[in-house]
Amino acid sequence: MFDQLSGRLEKMVKFLRGEVKVTDKALAEALKMMRLAFLEADVNYKVVKDFEVRIRDKARGEEVLGGLNPAQQVIKIVHDELAGIFGGVQKPLRFSSRPPSVFMLVGLQGSGKTTTCGKLGRFVAGIGKAPLFVSFDLKRPAAQDQLRTIVTGLGFPFYEMTAARMASPREALGELLTYAANRGFDPLIVDTAGRLHIDDELMDELRLARDILDPVEVIYVGDAMTGQDAVRSAKAFEERIGLTAVVLTKLDGDARGGAALSIVSATGRPIKFIGVGEKPDQLEVFHPERMASRILGLGDILSLIEKAQDRADLAEAEDMARKLRKQEFTLEDFKKQLVQMRKMGSLSDLLGHLPQVGPLKNLGKAQIDERRIVHFAAIIDSMTREERANPKLLNGSRRARIARGSGRPVHEINQLVKQFQEMQRMMKQGAVKKLLGGLK
Numbered sequence: 156m157f158d159q160l161s162g163r164l165e166k167m168v169k170f171l172r173g174e175v176k177v178t179d180k181a182l183a184e185a186l187k188m189m190r191l192a193f194l195e196a197d198v199n200y201k202v203v204k205d206f207e208v209r210i211r212d213k214a215r216g217e218e219v220l221g222g223l224n225p226a227q228q229v230i231k232i233v234h235d236e237l238a239g240i241f242g243g244v245q246k247p248l249r250f251s252s253r254p255p256s257v258f259m260l261v262g263l264q265g266s267g268k269t270t271t272c273g274k275l276g277r278f279v280a281g282i283g284k285a286p287l288f289v290s291f292d293l294k295r296p297a298a299q300d301q302l303r304t305i306v307t308g309l310g311f312p313f314y315e316m317t318a319a320r321m322a323s324p325r326e327a328l329g330e331l332l333t334y335a336a337n338r339g340f341d342p343l344i345v346d347t348a349g350r351l352h353i354d355d356e357l358m359d360e361l362r363l364a365r366d367i368l369d370p371v372e373v374i375y376v377g378d379a380m381t382g383q384d385a386v387r388s389a390k391a392f393e394e395r396i397g398l399t400a401v402v403l404t405k406l407d408g409d410a411r412g413g414a415a416l417s418i419v420s421a422t423g424r425p426i427k428f429i430g431v432g433e434k435p436d437q438l439e440v441f442h443p444e445r446m447a448s449r450i451l452g453l454g455d456i457l458s459l460i461e462k463a464q465d466r467a468d469l470a471e472a473e474d475m476a477r478k479l480r481k482q483e484f485t486l487e488d489f490k491k492q493l494v495q496m497r498k499m500g501s502l503s504d505l506l507g508h509l510p511q512v513g514p515l516k517n518l519g520k521a522q523i524d525e526r527r528i529v530h531f532a533a534i535i536d537s538m539t540r541e542e543r544a545n546p547k548l549l550n551g552s553r554r555a556r557i558a559r560g561s562g563r564p565v566h567e568i569n570q571l572v573k574q575f576q577e578m579q580r581m582m583k584q585g586a587v588k589k590l591l592g593g594l595k
Contacts, residue, residue, distance in 0.1 A: 161450045163192035168230055168451055177229055182214055189233070197383060199417040202240065209236055234447050240416055241443030242425035246400070248279070249371050254341035255287070255332070257368045261361055261396060262376035263388055264349035267404035267430060269298070271376050272346045273305040274430065274438035275402075279342060280311070287340035289314040289331055291364050292348040293321055302346050309435055312340070328367040345370070353388060358395045365396060372399050374427070377418060379403045386417045393422040402438075404430035486543040489575055490535040493528045530563050531571050537561040546572050 167188040292298035320327035377385040537560035
């Protein structure tokens, strides 16, 4: 989503790094580049103006102008202020000291509230919680079915708000709290009604639920693809309902990203999670300082490590490191690593976490055919055990047989073997051994 903004801000960073001294003229040029980058990314004009004033004031300070590396210090100021726009530091979910903690999700129809409920449940279950789900929508009976389908598919319990219960919403919500407390559920995740636009009837329904349930988190779910419309609706929900947090969905899309930069300023509420896909595990904790680093092309290695720790098999990773050191890495091992990488997400996203400098420059923007991993795995699966252990056995007839078995053309088999042999060559030269130096 932030590719366009990131590309322009990286030019500003490169410009500053090329300056021996940050003069007023150089600072003005850098701020102009930054201002245009933000405005083209659909960031609110007032947010941009205030941001620019803060950067200018801090960059003109004596500590910066008299420092050993003024350009680097200005870049740090931009990074810190950018993180500040996103909310400063990561804000964790709050839980009540008297369970159940109630998480109430609000937002317009189509923003991804119901899907986010399931993702949020999966997240809290991962930290040892026992979530219960309910849909409170007085107008749309199908909302019950939609949430039930999602959460039961994930193996979570669902509380049915029947038509009879809905006839007396105050009593129904009171019974819901008693049910959750008596059975030890925590948190209670409440999906609420949405409309195509904000109206008084919707707000009355949401205020009723808020007053009775007394949620510890009122979470606005905003579609980042809608740009400034998401900012305006978030501000309206904050003014009329009161929010505690924001979840931005569809950050894997190609919108310009201005909503994410504007929404915290408009509401005064932190972004706590971002949705980066439709799958249940594609909800990520939002770290303002890490996102600022990624946008400036400085990388986000910490998030990449956390993804690896969360989704990769540590025992397999250690076994692979051992085989790499002893040069025992086979095509079977190669396939296992391809599967591990797939578990961590798309290759484009993983590469986007790397610093876009030096030899890694533009690597995160590379267009990668994700299907190639699936195809390579299919090719390796069509080999015999002996062929996986020793690719030198792969003569013309064997490659033709593997092509038939995998449904892939022979030239892809040749590509796979060539890439594998290149990896082996690097190992013999010691490149991988240096890379894994500390893993002994």
